Amino acid sequence: MKFWENDTIAAISTPIGESGIGIVRISGPKALEIAQEVFRDKNLNKTKIKNFFSHTVHYGFVIDPECGDKIDEVILVLMKKPQTYTREDIVEFNCHGGILSLRKVLETVINCGARMAEPGEFTKRAFLNGRIDLSQAEAVIDLIQAKTERSLSSSLAQLGGSLKKKIADLRHRLIRVSAEIEAPMDFPDQDIKEISPKKVEENINYILKEINFLIETLNYGKILKEGINALIVGKANVGKSSLFNTLLRENRAIVTHLPGTTRDTIEELINIKGIAFKIIDTAGLKNPENIIEKISIKKMMKHLKETKLILAMFDASVPLSLEDKEVIKKINKEKNENKKVIVIENKIDLSEKIDREKLLSLLDVKDSIKMSLKEKIGIEELEEKLARAAIEGLVIPENGVVINNVRQANQLNRAKQALEHVLLGLKGKITYDFLTIDLKDALDSLGEITGDSINDEIVNDIFSRFCIGK
Numbered sequence: 001m002k003f004w005e006n007d008t009i010a011a012i013s014t015p016i017g018e019s020g021i022g023i024v025r026i027s028g029p030k031a032l033e034i035a036q037e038v039f040r041d042k043n044l045n046k047t048k049i050k051n052f053f054s055h056t057v058h059y060g061f062v063i064d065p066e067c068g069d070k071i072d073e074v075i076l077v078l079m080k081k082p083q084t085y086t087r088e089d090i091v092e093f094n095c096h097g098g099i100l101s102l103r104k105v106l107e108t109v110i111n112c113g114a115r116m117a118e119p120g121e122f123t124k125r126a127f128l129n130g131r132i133d134l135s136q137a138e139a140v141i142d143l144i145q146a147k148t149e150r151s152l153s154s155s156l157a158q159l160g161g162s163l164k165k166k167i168a169d170l171r172h173r174l175i176r177v178s179a180e181i182e183a184p185m186d187f188p189d190q191d192i193k194e195i196s197p198k199k200v201e202e203n204i205n206y207i208l209k210e211i212n213f214l215i216e217t218l219n220y221g222k223i224l225k226e227g228i229n230a231l232i233v234g235k236a237n238v239g240k241s242s243l244f245n246t247l248l249r250e251n252r253a254i255v256t257h258l259p260g261t262t263r264d265t266i267e268e269l270i271n272i273k274g275i276a277f278k279i280i281d282t283a284g285l286k287n288p289e290n291i292i293e294k295i296s297i298k299k300m301m302k303h304l305k306e307t308k309l310i311l312a313m314f315d316a317s318v319p320l321s322l323e324d325k326e327v328i329k330k331i332n333k334e335k336n337e338n339k340k341v342i343v344i345e346n347k348i349d350l351s352e353k354i355d356r357e358k359l360l361s362l363l364d365v366k367d368s369i370k371m372s373l374k375e376k377i378g379i380e381e382l383e384e385k386l387a388r389a390a391i392e393g394l395v396i397p398e399n400g401v402v403i404n405n406v407r408q409a410n411q412l413n414r415a416k417q418a419l420e421h422v423l424l425g426l427k428g429k430i431t432y433d434f435l436t437i438d439l440k441d442a443l444d445s446l447g448e449i450t451g452d453s454i455n456d457e458i459v460n461d462i463f464s465r466f467c468i469g470k
């Protein structure tokens with residue numbers, strides 16, 4: 001894809017699958033002309049779409065211009081540039097004939113001179129035509145993929161340009177510092193006073209602080225966007241699958257009184273207090289009797305290694321058994337400062353037999369959640385703990401400005417390095433003209449976050465992550 005590409009693109013812009021209506025979107029200089037070719041009014045007469053007012057809707061049909069056959073009954077939505085998503089002329093056909101006729105409408109439009117849009121191409125045009133910046137374009141991807149309300153609102157904030165504003169502010173400050181440094185050099189005869197090194201340092205320190213803060217929001221931003229894994233482990237029959245189903249609010253995993261019911265790991269995405277969790281239910285730990293059980297234990301161990309949040313489950317109605325101790329041993333083996341273990345004592349509706357003190361000391365934790373899945377006790381407490389553990393230690397910005405991808409973090413880190421160079425330079429009393437090179441570098445790095453200084457490669461990489469039709 002090239003920046004100067006100026007052809008007309010089209011795609012089905014609604015998800016593939018059964019739905020009430022589907023939209024075929026056309027954008028580009030020939031959008032109106034193509035629409036005119038294929039659209040007929042309710043009496044099947046050709047209409048002068050170019051003369052219609054912008055932002056109006058029209059009832060009619062899409063026909064095959066070759067044979068005149070009706071393809072679908074549609075509502076045509078006309079949006080003339082520049083007040084459109086792409087800032088080009090856009091025509092959308094709201095079709096309702098299901099996927100087959102939707103495809104046929106698209107095919108007809110393509111036959112009349114449009115080109116199939118690539119994934120993200122509509123949004124790319126919005127960017128290239130200056131309607132949105134790159135951080136907003138990335139927010140469109142996030143919005144499409146958002147799994148919870150919290151990530152949705154963070155994407156919406158970014159789409160509204162909160163990161164863009166923050167970066168613009170930092171760049172503005174940098175430009176001011178650069179200008180003050182450069183002015184005396186560029187206009188030596190004007191007798192402009194050189195900015196004091198102390199003032200440069202103050203400004204740079206402020207910008208560095210803000211950059212560091214943004215970098216630290218990455219993990220929070222990522223959790224909002226991608227969610228966090230939580231693993232349920234425990235010996236057979238303690239109630240792992242019952243917990244999984246309860247958190248999921250549906251009977252997804254099979255629950256029986258027989259130990260060894262779950263044979264494989266099962267994963268589902270759920271939303272707890274606005275955060276997306278991937279909950280993983282595992283096969284209960286017991287002496288493996290066959291190859292299936294051996295494999296499932298291996299899988300469990302792999303998850304134990306990789307997952308940050310561990311829900312260690314025990315049956316409070318029986319004394320601690322050898323198998324429980326085996327579970328504890330395995331958890332302790334994988335424990336590290338990044339892992340959080342939440343201990344659950346289930347079945348408290350029955351009389352308590354477990355040695356609680358011993359359990360807590362073996363796992364080296366302060367407390368546990370007393371739970372009865374049968375009586376629905378302790379679930380709210382667990383959800384509270386999960387949500388807190390997910391964002392524990394993370395920087396949560398009050399103003400909602402977060403970064404949520406590595407590309408943005410890399411650019412911030414580059415800017416940071418350049419600015420640290422400037423500070424070193426100031427200490428080493430380097431002449432100002434050298435400092436300006438680093439300042440320029442920092443400025444460019446920040447600019448690449450929003451696309452103010454950007455090359456083709458980055459643009460293509462970002463937009464290739466979109467789905468077609470957006």
Ligand SMILES: Nc1nc2c(ncn2[C@@H]2O[C@H](COP(=O)(O)OP(=O)(O)OP(=O)(O)O)[C@@H](O)[C@H]2O)c(=O)[nH]1
Nearest residue numbers: 236237238239240241242257260261262284373374
């Ligand atoms: N009394 C009581 N029974 C429970 C409770 N939670 C689960 N159970 C029962 O315990 C049995 C085992 O539950 P599961 O959820 O299948 O346990 P699991 O840990 O997934 O078992 P495996 O898949 O075999 O490892 C079932 O009969 C459940 O109904 C509880 O809080 N109280």
Ligand SMILES: [Mg+2]
Nearest residue numbers: 240241261262
């Ligand atoms: Mg189970």
